[in-house]
Amino acid sequence: MSPADRAASERQADAVAALRRIAFLLERAQASAYRSEAFRKAAVSVEKQDPQRLAVLATTGALATLPSVGARTADVVAHVLRGKPVEYLGTLEDEYAASTLDPAAAEVRRALRGDLHAHTEASDGSTPIQEMVLAAMELGHEYLAITDHSPRLTVASGLSAPRLRAQLDQVAALNTVVGPFRVLTGIEVDILDDGGLDQDPDLLDRLDVVVASVHSKLRMDRGPMTERMLTAVRNPRTDILGHCTGRQIKGKSRPQSEFDARRVFDACAEHGVAVEINCRPDRLDPPHDLLDIAIEAGCLFSIDTDAHAPGQLDWLGAGCERVAQHDLDPARIITTWPLEAVLARAHR
Structure with a gap:
């Protein structure tokens, strides 16, 4: 695997992890099952893609053409692939952080x-x-x-x-x-x-x-x-x-x-x-x-x-x-x- 291919594969894995983390936080906080399932389905879809094709879709703004990927999940993937923080994930981490036990x-x-x-x-x-x-x-x-x-x-x-x-x-x-x-x-x-x-x-x-x-x-x-x-x-x-x-x-x-x-x-x-x-x-x-x-x-x-x-x-x-x-x-x-x-x- 070339360095470029390895980097694309790693960014794809990071995008999948971000989608799953968002779903996890929503589930832990008893949010709507519809919301968490949307992110999990998007993670499955993104994980199945060829990393280089995924990068092209992100560059052309076409991530939402993938199965089970909508505007919000596409935005998460695009930010991760560009190496930028995902604001929505950060908000959830703050809002739905695990409660502190005595x-x-x-x-x-x-x-x-x-x-x-x-x-x-x-x-x-x-x-x-x-x-x-x-x-x-x-x-x-x-x-x-x-x-x-x-x-x-x-x-x-x-x-x-x-x-x-x-x-x-x-x-x-x-x-x-x-x-x-x-x-x-x-x-x-x-x-x-x-x-x-x-x-x-x-x-x-x-x-x-x-x-x-x-x-x-x-x-x-x-x-x-x-x-x-x-x-x-x-x-x-x-x-x-x-x-x-x-x-x-x-x-x-x-x-x-x-x-x-x-x-x-x-x-x-x-x-x-x-x-x-x-x-x-x-x-x-x-x-x-x-x-x-x-x-x-x-x-x-x-x-x-x-x-x-x-x-x-x-x-x-x-x-x-x-x-x-x-x-x-x-x-x-x-x-x-x-x-x-x-x-x-x-x-x-």
Whole structure:
């Protein structure tokens, strides 16, 4: 490769990185999904171009003729290719900068090694696995579990058994090129009305991580809901109890489910099921009073983002703040553990 070609290729890579960074910041700040997806689609389009052709398009003002590239994304690319600062990116860096954690929460954040609950475009996430993995690596994670939805959640394009098997092959191939980072196989499996898990048991046995969550009939009476959750927690294939109350506290709000928290969390402690501390700003589940009960019950915990886009993987700080507020020992948080320890405690 000639020096000129190498320089053109490097400028192209910088343009793609700028587009992805803008999308990341928008996602982290809960901006419109339409805005972040526009920048991600533009990044994919720009990355596919021949570097020299891209330079010609920039010189002639024709970048917006590329697929998925509009006026704003073209302006970002043009500035990067000319070696000039991107004002829009700078504004976003200032406006949407990561919030500063207090010292106790920051200490917990430094201890975290990965995230065990994340979604891709295979279900209701917005990007391919590769985009999620790249963001996790850039954040300094050591591992990321891909936990797309199970088949009954059709509104979220839950994965049938054949689709999940295909994803396992995809993860295996990805792991050959991203080491020492590790992509973990997983699922967010629906807890059915009777407490069963919504996926082929033999297939669940092949996964690194099983997050079990209630997504339907959230207003079930307290008694039946308690029994439903107890059945799921006692299932030897369950590793993590996801967003236990199902509440939504922002946007289209939803009250929390009613269940006997002491019985459920005692069962989690007894059966080695970690209680998820869900970091989504619209969930922050469990609520503080239930988190106190789970801590008293002796539960393990998993701080997870439940991310549906790469920028959302940077929401871990919210869970760290809750851990610090409750003076929870980080040793009880499995996402502070080395990968080998996380895999060793899995029930399979």
